[in-house]
Amino acid sequence: MTPPVVSRVRSLTKISSERFGLVGLILVGVALLLIGARMVSGPIAVLVLVFAALVVVGWISLAILGNPETKRALAPYGLLKPGSMWLALFYLAPLWTLLKSSLSSKETRFEVFPSFTWEFANYGKAFSDFGPQFGRSFLYAGIATALTILIGYPIAYVIAFRAGKYRNLLLGLVVIPFFTSYLIRTIAWTSILADSGPVVGIIESIHLTGVLESLNVMDNGRLINTPAAVIGGLTYNFLPFMILPIYVSLEKIDIGLVDAAQDLYSSGSRALRKVVLPLSIPGVFAGTLLTFIPAAGDFVNAQFLGNPNTTMIGNSIQDQFLRQNNYPVASAMSFVLMAIITALVVVYSRFFGTEDLA
């Protein structure tokens, strides 16, 4: 009774439905990459798009018409498809364009589209001209990440184990700053820390200026436009990204484990060290990634809270892109930044181990 087309489809998919799923996934991904990176354009781009659409349509009809076995074989690929299409169009394609741009050179000063010439010198320039900015970025981001752990872990601990009925309220307070824009929160610090502002006034009236200056927190009697202000801004802005993952991993810990440790004559601090801390490491690991990676590329804090000697690599990349019109070098700088961060993350995850990352 089945129409002949459908039966043919069924017999086809019985042989290689799994392979078809994988190939279809790759084909659509490549098609979107080609279009997104402008490697094809005009009528060919339309053809590629139609082709990709046909693959998706064929794919969906297979999933509808195929027998249960086929459906089961195709399901994982079907679930992967939206994500991989997104990835191809909005991650791989721009990345490819960026890579190409980083190896291009401008023939004339105001050329809009630099031509691709395997210009590796751009990478040399990114390293030689912007070494200090790279160094500062990782230094500031590293210090800020350490500070967010020191501040965030106790907060997460209290919320997870000691807050009782106030738990949701405290979590809400952690998230509340996000109701205001990142930029506004950072600019607000410029008035809080201003030379004539409240914080400097209090420090002066209790004569702490000298102490803070010897600790390098203040410079010449001011708080703002110092390295400390930049690091402080980064710490403040990324703190919730550290608290929330740590809270999640702490919250899962069965409090009975601590009781068990204490039944076995462990002191409270030892139980914390031997039981709670190791079990919460995945949260610290996730928090570190969420804090360090964006902090290393941040330019907002350095721009508003820093001075000309505290610029980070994000500021330089922004300047090269948006003021100097130097897309090739700016792209190379972005790539170097990505490469260094990737390397650091790989080393870090080897050291910490991501198997437990939940």
Added chain:
Amino acid sequence: MNISKREFSRRQLLIRSGLAGAAGLSLPAILAACGGDDGGDSGALTLLFENWPEYIDVTDGDVLGTIDRFIAASGVAMSYSEAFNDNLEYFAKIQPLLGTGKSIEADIIAPTQWMAGRLRKLDWLEKLPLNKIPNSKNLEDAFKLPPSDPTGEYSLPWQSGIAGIAYNIDATGRELKSIADLFDPEFKGKIGMLTEMRDTVGLLLLGLGVNPSDITSFDEAAGAFEQLEKAKSDGQIRAFTGNDYIDDLGLGNFAACIGWSGDVLQLGIDNPSVRFVVPEEGATLWWDTMVVPKGAKNVEAAAKFMDFVYDPVQAAQLTAYVQYISPVKGVREEVAKIDSALADNPLLFPDDETKKRFFPFADLSDEVEMQFEEAFSGIIGA
């Protein structure tokens, strides 16, 4: 009829930008999208002027600002935006469009004179229909045929001003007179300088006894760059800013900075501690222009507007508000009718003696300009 036509074109625009989004993810396209301009709209009948912040008189109660007076007098629909914050930034924003033969939304833009010269050389400007701007005869002689526009067909000055020293006397504790004061160790970490290369470097050159109008090569200006680099690494300079130095100066975060005359005079009205001085070594003179970008849709209306603001009666109201130097003849007499003290202010109406202390920055060749910009961006540390 009109409405349905407009909706159609709007839908077309949406479809087109959707396609562009799918097909065009190259970097310049993304950056252009950040600028928020889509070149392809049709039926834009509103004249759009993109100018620098706080650079025009605004309507306050019954007193109409320039834009509203123009709309009332001409019946032309007009909108005004303060999208112009920095010459290089604005250039980077329009480059992907004008550089590929597309048009931008604005009909009049306000690049500084040297930037107008760059746009003209790139052939990104429309010629002004000067026969429809009869008041252009009122242009002051000093602004006629500058090197940036040797035939005078592409630009008309908007306002002119000088970059000198602005300071907050509460923070300095004394009056400042000299460019050397910017390097006084007493003000360590309390000095601001401008991201506008010609104003900062020009002023430092004057401090070193070099005339910035005569510069032809990078070597002649190397001293100023060395001085700047040293001041920056020593922590003398707190920040390099655009127009936002005004806030830091008012708050006293900056004891002194390089500032623009009109800005500081405006701020000084509300905050008497803020003062502006032409340093004894001299100050740099600049002017911003009105130019029409290539492919603008309302050239006729733009000409009407330029004609309107070149009428001394109108220009006087603008000048009295923004406190910059007007490029229009006869404004002084008109300002005297509004505020006689203002008409005697040498910062607005410089006499010949004062004029000798104002130095425009030299017209740099492409290659030299590039060296200057690279060295400068290296120092300001962005």
